[in-house]
Amino acid sequence: MSETLEQIGQQAKDAATELARLPAEAKSEILTRCADSLLANQEAVLTANRADLTEASGLKASFIDRLTLTPGRIASMAESLRQVAALPDPVGEVLSMKTLPNGLIVGQQRVPMGVIGIIYEARPNVTADAFGLCFKAGSAVILRGGKEAIRSNEAIVSIFRNVLGAGGVNPHVLQLIMDTSRETARQLMRLNRFVDLLIPRGGAGLIQSVVENSSIPVIETGVGNCHIFVDESAQAEMALPIIINAKTQRPGVCNAAEKLLVHQKIADSFLPAVCSALREKNVELRGDAAAVRMIPGCIPATDEDWDTEYLDLILAIKIVRDADEALAHIQKHSSGHSEAIITENYTNAQRFLHEVDAAAVYVNASTRFTDGYEFGFGAEIGISTQKLHARGPMGLKELTSMKYIIYGSGQIRP
């Protein structure tokens, strides 16, 4: 493909203008047809994926796993497209409308973002997910996926573009950058004239690189060094299942708990049961000096531990003097993702909610709920740990912008 990034950008912008005018029903219909066509043409996708896998043989098992497509995984991709098709359309909603003293009627209306760029790793399922969400939100999307998945991505994109063309929609609402060199990724990050928003999806290195190099606004989905603070007044029978759930239900994700802070007054009575339950789940325990003294076999935590997102069956435990020390520790080490307090103390609960600076702050619940589906958004493009535009789980609404619409009757400014 000899298209330049400039051409891709211009095509996306033009297509986005047309897409913004497409009615909600037409968008849903297209997404449903994309799901059908993906299933009908799954052999082509699997063949392309096998070619990708052949070339990638020798790479890490977890990498290969993420790259691999199966009929089951393709069925999941199709099902996700159907779910997104069925969601309410976020575009057009008027958030507020009021009449000014001079008679101007000023409303704030949700509109498509325009053109969204997605930079991601060799995960072909993201190709379908990202297209589905951006399309439903009324935006054209430019995809730049990992080079190891290029054949799979091309096969998926080709199926969707055929559906778009057959449905009378400009296929440039979905474009895949075929040149997977670092240079094109960098060019994409400077394409401000055409691209309104860039979302990196992947590991910390990818996200860091996009944040540092992009002149386009970026939504950053970051790490989760999530804490649970068990206060003096916590109910042990409530705290224990929350800790086990937050640590072990799915340890490799960003909303899993990585740190446990325990009030010193209950450490003696509480820790034996929770540590034994964690060990039954094969969780490695690390701790500060006090925790190491209390917990047999607990490994001393290093300074680095307190800032580390393990994404693994490891938990670091710190005994704290009081809520003040817990809050100070969280403030210092939190990655701003999800933080929880387990307490029966009203004042400490309210204080924790008020003072902890994170995307999601919990009283008496597992941090694992920080998720677009759990929050009822019906879909999720990621979890933002930055403060601009979107913070926490991002659904369709977070992929939109707004504009002011003003109905006048001849008003001029005095």
Next chain:
Amino acid sequence: MSETLEQIGQQAKDAATELARLPAEAKSEILTRCADSLLANQEAVLTANRADLTEASGLKASFIDRLTLTPGRIASMAESLRQVAALPDPVGEVLSMKTLPNGLIVGQQRVPMGVIGIIYEARPNVTADAFGLCFKAGSAVILRGGKEAIRSNEAIVSIFRNVLGAGGVNPHVLQLIMDTSRETARQLMRLNRFVDLLIPRGGAGLIQSVVENSSIPVIETGVGNCHIFVDESAQAEMALPIIINAKTQRPGVCNAAEKLLVHQKIADSFLPAVCSALREKNVELRGDAAAVRMIPGCIPATDEDWDTEYLDLILAIKIVRDADEALAHIQKHSSGHSEAIITENYTNAQRFLHEVDAAAVYVNASTRFTDGYEFGFGAEIGISTQKLHARGPMGLKELTSMKYIIYGSGQIRP
């Protein structure tokens, strides 16, 4: 001052944590005292300003004008601080709160942004304005103003920091970067660890430089190449005052009209009156071939004209075939600021509101209303022409972020 940017950043972050806990009343009280103290100490500010002006002598008159402080201008700065003090506090508002099927109560709460960086030119009034807005919104601010105003800025900041200290507030909520080299500006733009948001205030060159070099999220306040489209069905007696107002009421600002599109069917009858009224206001008229034919003395517009924000008493006029051509022209040349249609045709009005992609889209009103005060925000930090986080006039709310607060009763994720 030998502080490094890192130190300034760390100090701002720590001070922001304290400020986030300061009650609304205390913040208002501090801002009122800052206004009082600014007036009480205005001689120190005027003396510093005279020193800045001495050094700046020889620079452009408009530059000197923006740099100059007078007792009247200081009184305005104090009055702005009082107005901001009196506004409702944006922090703490819960935007929505709902109970999920599993009993979790999930709310979305407005919280301070954290640390905001402002990069601006030699306009000492911005020093007071930016501090007032950021402080009220609960955020620490790092100011990096133009080097020609450094003494004036230092004097103003010193007065405010004294008030902060005397009021028991960490003075690091307001810090001025004394080293005004380009290098420190660049360092500030990469201070992601400490700074949550960067706002450039100034000309296109400054904004472009920040957008290109910052790895911190930026809110861009951009140019306004604003159009007014006079449709076939427009009432001439409504269109004329709107055009005169939008072009001449304050031509040097971003929401002033720069282009006039006139439907061909009414051009003959409408243009003579409007052109004569514009010329009475000393507006230079440029136009496309058809406009040049119709308007005596009209200067032919170049291709560049259609993309130019004049910020001056110049208006370029284009005769269009119909609404389609007007919309296509606006889509191609709009800077996404403010666009208006004058029409009595219901369908064209709704279509214009729906299809034009700009921060503010008007029917039958002057583009000059795109302004935080006019929209009833009580204050304005600028007008965003980008699509992320804030679009259009930005008041206190646009300087805040949000977080999810979740009240549980032992919920774990199945």
